[in-house]
Amino acid sequence: MSGKFRTISIYCAKCSALLYKYHKGGTGGLVKCFLDLIVEDNTHGDMRCPKCRQEFARLRIIQNKPAHKIIQGKVFTKGMTRK
Ligand SMILES: [Zn+2]
Numbered sequence: 001m002s003g004k005f006r007t008i009s010i011y012c013a014k015c016s017a018l019l020y021k022y023h024k025g026g027t028g029g030l031v032k033c034f035l036d037l038i039v040e041d042n043t044h045g046d047m048r049c050p051k052c053r054q055e056f057a058r059l060r061i062i063q064n065k066p067a068h069k070i071i072q073g074k075v076f077t078k079g080m081t082r083k
Helices: none
Strands: 007-010 018-025 032-034 040-041 055-063 065-070 076-077
Touching: 032 055
Parallel strands: none
Antiparallel strands: 007 018, 007 076, 018 040, 032 065, 055 065
């Protein structure tokens, strides 16, 4: 595998439940999750935390692909700075 993607973990900011593991490209902050790059999905696919039911994303079509656009402040991530 190339170093193009890092696998990051995305957590609910309210209750710290693990929501997604995601193959993130690029070095910028997390803005959106393309559905086909989510490698582990702990939600029910409704863009809400499975534990506290907080809504954390909205469905958008970005570059002709379905994506979950993250609502700022609703999640936190781990693994962003790993080389
Ligand atoms: Zn939660």
